[in-house]
Amino acid sequence: MRFRSHEREFVASDFTVGFTRLQRRREGTVHKGRLRTAAVTSLTLIAATLTGCGGDDGGSTTLSYFIADGPQQDVAERCAAESGGAYSFDIQRLPNNAAGGREQLLRRLAAEDRSLDIVSVDPPFMAEFANAGFLRVFTDAERQEFSNGVLQGPLEQSLFRDDMWSAPLYGNTQLLWYRKSVLQKAGVDPAAGPVTWDQLIQGASSAGVTLAAQGRRNESLMVWVNALVASAGGSILAEGSQNVPADQVKGELDSPAGTAAVKVMHDLAISPAAPAGFTTAGEEDSRAAFQAGNGGFMVNWPYVWAAFDTAIEEGSLPADFKNDVGWAAYPRIEAGTPGAAPSGGLGLSISAFSDRQDLAVEAIRCLASPQSQKEFMISAGNPAALASVFDDPEIREMFPMADEIRTGMDNATPRPVSPYYGDVTGSIQAGFHPPDDLNPQTTPREANQLLEDVLSNRRLI
Amino acid sequence: MSITTSASAASQDAPVTKPARRKVRLTDRSRHERNLGWLLAGPAFIVMVAVTGYPILNAIWLSLFDYRLTDPAGRDFIGLGNYGMILTDALFWQQFGITTLITVVTVAVELVLGFALAMVMHRALYLRTPLRTAILVPYGIITVVSAYAWAYAFSNTYGFVNPMLGLGEFDWFGGTWSALFAVCVAEIWKTTPFMSLLLLAGLAQIPDDYLEAAKVDGAKAWQRVKRVILPNMKAAIMVALLFRTLDAFRIFDSIFIMTAGAQNTETLSFLAYRQTISRVMIGLGSAVSVILAILVVLIAFLFLKVFKTDLSQARGDRK
Numbered sequence: 001m002r003f004r005s006h007e008r009e010f011v012a013s014d015f016t017v018g019f020t021r022l023q024r025r026r027e028g029t030v031h032k033g034r035l036r037t038a039a040v041t042s043l044t045l046i047a048a049t050l051t052g053c054g055g056d057d058g059g060s061t062t063l064s065y066f067i068a069d070g071p072q073q074d075v076a077e078r079c080a081a082e083s084g085g086a087y088s089f090d091i092q093r094l095p096n097n098a099a100g101g102r103e104q105l106l107r108r109l110a111a112e113d114r115s116l117d118i119v120s121v122d123p124p125f126m127a128e129f130a131n132a133g134f135l136r137v138f139t140d141a142e143r144q145e146f147s148n149g150v151l152q153g154p155l156e157q158s159l160f161r162d163d164m165w166s167a168p169l170y171g172n173t174q175l176l177w178y179r180k181s182v183l184q185k186a187g188v189d190p191a192a193g194p195v196t197w198d199q200l201i202q203g204a205s206s207a208g209v210t211l212a213a214q215g216r217r218n219e220s221l222m223v224w225v226n227a228l229v230a231s232a233g234g235s236i237l238a239e240g241s242q243n244v245p246a247d248q249v250k251g252e253l254d255s256p257a258g259t260a261a262v263k264v265m266h267d268l269a270i271s272p273a274a275p276a277g278f279t280t281a282g283e284e285d286s287r288a289a290f291q292a293g294n295g296g297f298m299v300n301w302p303y304v305w306a307a308f309d310t311a312i313e314e315g316s317l318p319a320d321f322k323n324d325v326g327w328a329a330y331p332r333i334e335a336g337t338p339g340a341a342p343s344g345g346l347g348l349s350i351s352a353f354s355d356r357q358d359l360a361v362e363a364i365r366c367l368a369s370p371q372s373q374k375e376f377m378i379s380a381g382n383p384a385a386l387a388s389v390f391d392d393p394e395i396r397e398m399f400p401m402a403d404e405i406r407t408g409m410d411n412a413t414p415r416p417v418s419p420y421y422g423d424v425t426g427s428i429q430a431g432f433h434p435p436d437d438l439n440p441q442t443t444p445r446e447a448n449q450l451l452e453d454v455l456s457n458r459r460l461i
Numbered sequence: 462m463s464i465t466t467s468a469s470a471a472s473q474d475a476p477v478t479k480p481a482r483r484k485v486r487l488t489d490r491s492r493h494e495r496n497l498g499w500l501l502a503g504p505a506f507i508v509m510v511a512v513t514g515y516p517i518l519n520a521i522w523l524s525l526f527d528y529r530l531t532d533p534a535g536r537d538f539i540g541l542g543n544y545g546m547i548l549t550d551a552l553f554w555q556q557f558g559i560t561t562l563i564t565v566v567t568v569a570v571e572l573v574l575g576f577a578l579a580m581v582m583h584r585a586l587y588l589r590t591p592l593r594t595a596i597l598v599p600y601g602i603i604t605v606v607s608a609y610a611w612a613y614a615f616s617n618t619y620g621f622v623n624p625m626l627g628l629g630e631f632d633w634f635g636g637t638w639s640a641l642f643a644v645c646v647a648e649i650w651k652t653t654p655f656m657s658l659l660l661l662a663g664l665a666q667i668p669d670d671y672l673e674a675a676k677v678d679g680a681k682a683w684q685r686v687k688r689v690i691l692p693n694m695k696a697a698i699m700v701a702l703l704f705r706t707l708d709a710f711r712i713f714d715s716i717f718i719m720t721a722g723a724q725n726t727e728t729l730s731f732l733a734y735r736q737t738i739s740r741v742m743i744g745l746g747s748a749v750s751v752i753l754a755i756l757v758v759l760i761a762f763l764f765l766k767v768f769k770t771d772l773s774q775a776r777g778d779r780k
Binding site: 099103106107110128129131132134216217218245246276277278279280285288419420422423426433434457458459460461 | 530630
């Protein structure tokens with residue numbers, strides 16, 4: 001700061017000097033030497049301005065913590081207080097949407113930004129970061145510690161090439177939500193047993209209600225495609241594609257599972273059960289459609305349960321709305337094959353370029369502790385990654401669907417683990433959108449070709 | 462006053478003649494002046510080269526590589542491979558078409574609307590300042606903010622456009638044409654004031670004498686516009702068109718906010734963004750950016766050389 005005011009003073013005096021010089025020039029008495037001094041002075045000033053910023057002392061106990069969800073901050077503040085001064089946090093907020101968070105972290109980490117210590121990484125992006133050497137791998141002992149009691153879905157997505165790169169903070173899975181009042185008219189009863197997408201589309205259409213899913217061209221679409229393909233017994237990428245260069249990765253969409261997935265998406269998109277604006281609907285649009293007068297069914301994350309409360313408090317929903325809401329496991333493709341629910345969540349990783357990695361591990365012990373996960377689940381509505389949290393009486397009281405969430409997370413299928421995930425999700429989003437234009441005969445082959453071409457740098461997306 | 466304006470108008474009409482180049486021995490004084498000029502402008506010049514020249518050259522260099530930011534070891538020199546791939550990709554040409562369409566439509570509508578607004582601002586007898594301020598407000602709004610405002614306006618759940626037009630739950634962003642329409646509306650609303658400002662400058666330079674003389678000769682209002690105002694404003698119109706075309710061709714913000722590129726509404730800037738930022742394919746993304754830059758230069762060249770736009774007519778920049 002002192003630097004800067006000094007500099008400003010200098011500029012002002014330089015200006016006066018320049019002015020007198022201008023007068024002298026008119027009189028034809030200017031001296032070359034003095035002119036050079038002026039130029040050198042301005043150059044020095046510019047150099048001073050350019051180098052004036054930055055600077056961080058290495059011995060600090062302040063950890064930078066990049067958060068993706070507001071309530072992470074409350075937990076962090078408690079942890080810092082409990083640490084008795086061992087560490088404190090400099091909280092930085094990542095963009096709200098998953099893709100925005102990925103892009104910011106990717107840019108900073110690729111530039112080996114040393115101001116990052118703990119980063120919140122959306123699980124599908126972890127492999128990309130780990131492969132590029134951006135993250136610090138957890139030691140065997142730490143891995144043991146952070147995977148103890150963690151549900152299968154969140155655990156799987158924190159591993160890449162059999163190493164742990166993220167400590168699971170929370171997991172996530174989608175459920176089928178329904179309005180009890182429409183069941184009879186629709187002729188389906190998810191409470192009685194598993195239902196299929198076909199049953200739901202037909203039931204909702206005949207009852208004149210909507211079946212909301214996320215048809216928007218962003219990461220939500222990828223979540224849906226992956227869940228459908230996995231529910232049909234397939235996968236987006238061929239096995240072993242984690243370990244091969246990008247141009248050798250093979251897709252598996254041109255398969256019966258790919259066809260089944262496309263069929264469900266297209267059938268729903270062109271059916272009367274598709275809510276208005278289906279091809280642009282994200283999670284919040286789905287919730288709005290479900291809450292509307294003709295709402296019937298929806299697949300969505302459990303945060304909606306807490307969001308209903310907020311809407312009730314705000315008066316945009318009747319007080320007894322939640323009495324009409326039921327939930328069940330994610331729909332199936334075939335009645336006899338269990339559905340593979342989407343898997344989401346958030347992991348805490350340590351930057352490979354951090355100077356305070358040990359301290360960061362220490363902090364993560366608190367940030368991802370059972371107590372923290374429980375607090376986080378209550379404030380954000382996002383399910384804990386630890387199985388034990390679901391037995392907590394307070395959680396069971398707040399989340400009557402705790403058992404369904406836990407089962408869903410144990411059976412959830414993570415999105416493809418790939419060091420080139422950005423290309424994978426980009427191609428899927430391009431190939432499977434808009435859902436109402438898909439064709440079960442041609443889309444699987446075309447989308448698969450697009451995926452492989454993009455990965456081997458032969459096509460643009 | 463009238464002498465100076467007509468003089469400047471006359472000088473516009475006169476063909477631009479380049480002063481003949483002659484080798485003159487510089488006097489001591491002019492050499493000093495020249496040195497002083499370099500010494501004063503030098504530091505700024507160096508900074509300019511550092512902050513714009515270096516990245517441009519670096520982008521051109523990077524565009525010759527197959528280079529993924531997350532895989533620095535796999536960096537391969539592939540010469541013009543990226544360019545060949547881009548120029549033979551159907552997506553590139555489709556987005557080139559969309560970009561051109563948006564540019565032509567928005568600039569054409571803006572020219573007509575901007576001209577009307579410029580006339581209003583020029584002719585207004587009362588409340589001139591409030592009127593001009595009101596017209597300029599949209600231009601003062603950040604593009605991302607205006608894009609959000611229009612995205613909400615066209616939203617089928619809480620927007621005002623559908624109720625106003627009685628369209629029910631019509632999803633503007635669910636189809637290519639309707640989404641492009643919404644994007645164009647947002648762009649036109651946002652940048653028409655800029656166009657009208659440039660045109661107003663041209664309008665103000667037409668001496669009243671010309672119009673009075675035309676009136677005395679019995680010219681009707683339309684004839685005055687067609688025969689007197691427009692020909693005298695040609696230079697200003699060309700400059701306004703040039704600036705707006707260059708801007709419109711690089712459209713990104715509105716589309717990013719309103720459709721995020723869905724429904725085939727992606728433009729060339731979006732293509733560069735997706736390859737560079739989302740896919741971190743630095744080489745490929747740089748190549749798209751270089752192509753985009755070349756196209757922009759071509760547009761500028763077209764205006765300057767083919768349409769003979771005189772840039773000294775008006776000065777101004779976006780934002």
